[in-house]
Amino acid sequence: MSIPSGPLPSQGPSLAEAPAPLVHVAASQVPVSVRNLVRTFPGEPPQVANDQLSFDIHRGEIFGLLGPNGAGKTTLVMQLMGLMRPTSGHIQIEHVDVVRHPDAVKSLIGFLPQGELALNYLEVERALHYTGRLRGQSEHDARVQTRQIIEQLGLGSFRSRYINHLSGGMARLVGFGMALMGQPRLLILDEPTNELDPHKRRLVWDTLDQLNREQGLTCLLVTHNVLEAERVIHRLAVMDRGRIIALGTPQEIKQRAGGHVRLELQLKEGLRLEDRELEQLRSHGQVIEVRGGHYRTYLEPQQAASTSVELIQSLGLERVEDLRLAPPSLEEVYLDLDRNAAREVPTLPPPPRLEEASPSPHRLRHHLVALKYLWIAHMLEVRHTWAWNAVFSLFMPVAMVFGLSRIGLGLSDRTSLLYIVSGAAVFSVATEGILTCAQRVAMMRKDGRLIYYASLPIGQASFVASIILSRVFIVFPGVVTPLLAGWLLHGIRLELSPWLLVVIPLTALSFSGVGMMLGSLIRDLDLLVVITNALISVLLLAAPVFIPEEALPSPLRAMGFLLPPTYAADALRRALDGAVDVRFAVDLAVLAAMTLVSFVGLSRWMRWRVD
Numbered sequence: 001m002s003i004p005s006g007p008l009p010s011q012g013p014s015l016a017e018a019p020a021p022l023v024h025v026a027a028s029q030v031p032v033s034v035r036n037l038v039r040t041f042p043g044e045p046p047q048v049a050n051d052q053l054s055f056d057i058h059r060g061e062i063f064g065l066l067g068p069n070g071a072g073k074t075t076l077v078m079q080l081m082g083l084m085r086p087t088s089g090h091i092q093i094e095h096v097d098v099v100r101h102p103d104a105v106k107s108l109i110g111f112l113p114q115g116e117l118a119l120n121y122l123e124v125e126r127a128l129h130y131t132g133r134l135r136g137q138s139e140h141d142a143r144v145q146t147r148q149i150i151e152q153l154g155l156g157s158f159r160s161r162y163i164n165h166l167s168g169g170m171a172r173l174v175g176f177g178m179a180l181m182g183q184p185r186l187l188i189l190d191e192p193t194n195e196l197d198p199h200k201r202r203l204v205w206d207t208l209d210q211l212n213r214e215q216g217l218t219c220l221l222v223t224h225n226v227l228e229a230e231r232v233i234h235r236l237a238v239m240d241r242g243r244i245i246a247l248g249t250p251q252e253i254k255q256r257a258g259g260h261v262r263l264e265l266q267l268k269e270g271l272r273l274e275d276r277e278l279e280q281l282r283s284h285g286q287v288i289e290v291r292g293g294h295y296r297t298y299l300e301p302q303q304a305a306s307t308s309v310e311l312i313q314s315l316g317l318e319r320v321e322d323l324r325l326a327p328p329s330l331e332e333v334y335l336d337l338d339r340n341a342a343r344e345v346p347t348l349p350p351p352p353r354l355e356e357a358s359p360s361p362h363r364l365r366h367h368l369v370a371l372k373y374l375w376i377a378h379m380l381e382v383r384h385t386w387a388w389n390a391v392f393s394l395f396m397p398v399a400m401v402f403g404l405s406r407i408g409l410g411l412s413d414r415t416s417l418l419y420i421v422s423g424a425a426v427f428s429v430a431t432e433g434i435l436t437c438a439q440r441v442a443m444m445r446k447d448g449r450l451i452y453y454a455s456l457p458i459g460q461a462s463f464v465a466s467i468i469l470s471r472v473f474i475v476f477p478g479v480v481t482p483l484l485a486g487w488l489l490h491g492i493r494l495e496l497s498p499w500l501l502v503v504i505p506l507t508a509l510s511f512s513g514v515g516m517m518l519g520s521l522i523r524d525l526d527l528l529v530v531i532t533n534a535l536i537s538v539l540l541l542a543a544p545v546f547i548p549e550e551a552l553p554s555p556l557r558a559m560g561f562l563l564p565p566t567y568a569a570d571a572l573r574r575a576l577d578g579a580v581d582v583r584f585a586v587d588l589a590v591l592a593a594m595t596l597v598s599f600v601g602l603s604r605w606m607r608w609r610v611d
């Protein structure tokens with residue numbers, strides 16, 4: 001079989017038009033090279049998920065990765081994608097040393113992960129288009145390819161449906177389409193046909209086959225569907241307990257596994273083999289009775305013809321409905337592989353040292369584009385709840401200003417009112433920033449979407465910034481309404497100092513940072529919910545942001561000094577009062593320090609790459 005290599009000439013944009021990668025690479029005939037790869041997970045004893053794996057994937061090849069559950073396939077895929085750090089060994093993809101530069105390969109690979117898709121909350125058409133943009137496509141190319149994929153995969157009637165409202169199989173098909181966006185020359189598909197009906201499975205295999213034949217697409221295909229995948233796979237590795245136990249073309253593996261010929265015998269309805277005949281057949285090997293009157297056995301190739309003739313002669317043609325000889329399917333060989341046999345994979349020479357890929361000059365522009373599309377995606381993700389959020393952030397601060405100003409008789413003076421309006425504003429920001437951001441990041445981590453985001457060629461910074469910016473819109477009314485309520489209900493005069501432009505964003509930034517840091521750090525979702533709600537309750541119950549510290553009992557006053565929102569409320573109150581003094585500078589310094597610490601913690605604990 002001759003498989004074209006390198007980019008193909010194309011007329012107009014097509015499904016597989018070569019992308020402008022974010023790293024410049026020269027074509028090599030071995031786009032994927034893995035040597036002595038080991039990945040262990042801590043435990044007693046440590047779990048060896050990948051054990052000294054070595055293999056190459058050649059250009060224009062569909063390489064299958066088969067193996068039972070827990071064999072280590074997904075662990076391998078995660079390392080190839082730069083999402084998991086190997087314990088030892090080397091991975092080279094398109095000249096990029098993935099172990100040293102895990103982010104550099106992401107623009108080169110179209111990836112379908114095993115878990116959730118990142119853009120699950122968007123409509124099919126938009127998710128495809130945004131994936132193209134995030135993978136570095138121009139607006140025009142992303143639109144053209146989106147249309148083509150919708151047409152090719154028969155997604156026309158689903159184009160406006162939300163992905164998370166689709167059936168599991170349809171969502172998987174859309175995920176396959178998303179992996180094709182950006183016309184990558186290398187695809188990594190982890191179980192692409194899971195949950196698909198036979199028609200859709202055939203569509204996926206046909207599309208892969210077509211892209212491979214026409215455009216020389218290279219693909220690593222993880223699948224349990226051996227029978228169907230055999231149609232498209234050129235070579236494969238069979239994994240078991242972290243090791244490769246067979247490597248080669250389907251034909252080679254079949255031959256290595258004995259090269260037996262399958263004999264299928266179907267007798268006429270109601271007939272069975274007599275004991276004597278069954279014994280005769282058993283003299284060649286084990287006989288399986290598939291159904292009543294339907295027998296299967298495996299023969300040595302040189303015996304196949306003579307045994308069939310003997311069988312027909314002894315049975316008599318009139319009793320035989322059907323008799324067939326066929327090579328065994330890959331699935332049969334796969335099921336029959338001796339998983340305890342010593343590994344039979346040849347040792348491979350080290351890959352040639354290649355010139356390293358260099359970062360593209362378009363990086364900054366790409367980051368800005370990524371920020372824009374991620375931001376819109378996050379805004380759209382919360383579109384169904386933001387109306388309620390907005391009502392809450394309008395209603396709650398007004399209720400606070402109204403209620404607190406009526407406690408006793410002493411809280412309606414200007415100083416107390418300033419405490420109340422600034423306290424209510426900070427409380428709003430803290431609720432959105434700490435509580436919502438923490439839970440949002442934790443949910444993404446739990447359902448696997450964080451891994452998908454990390455597999456796209458986007459920076460962690462653009463991702464975090466897009467979440468914060470999407471919250472700002474929701475936070476903003478909560479900051480403004482208490483000030484308006486104070487002014488309208490009590491007529492308090494507020495100083496609109498330019499410092500407000502520093503205090504409000506810094507408050508939002510620091511609280512969002514703390515929230516996302518907590519969401520990345522605390523692995524137990526229930527514990528996270530308890531901790532974040534407790535933090536907000538302390539803020540509300542201990543009220544160190546609403547009441548002048550002199551009026552608080554000393555334990556609460558001490559607590560106030562420990563709680564960052566106190567500094568935010570103090571800074572806001574001073575800015576609104578025109579009291580920009582040393583204490584104001586201290587407040588800003590504390591907020592800036594908190595922002596810095598939380599973002600350092602966030603970049604450390606957000607699982608962009610599994611160690």
Ligand SMILES: Nc1ncnc2c1ncn2[C@@H]1O[C@H](COP(=O)(O)OP(=O)(O)OP(=O)(O)O)[C@@H](O)[C@H]1O
Pocket residue numbers: 041042047048049067068069070071072073074075076
């Ligand atoms: N984060 C982890 N911590 C500890 N052990 C892990 C972790 N991830 C995977 N493993 C272990 O590593 C082994 C390989 O898992 P992996 O998910 O790679 O298998 P797989 O071949 O992809 O399985 P499946 O076909 O079921 O998806 C398993 O024994 C699994 O329990």
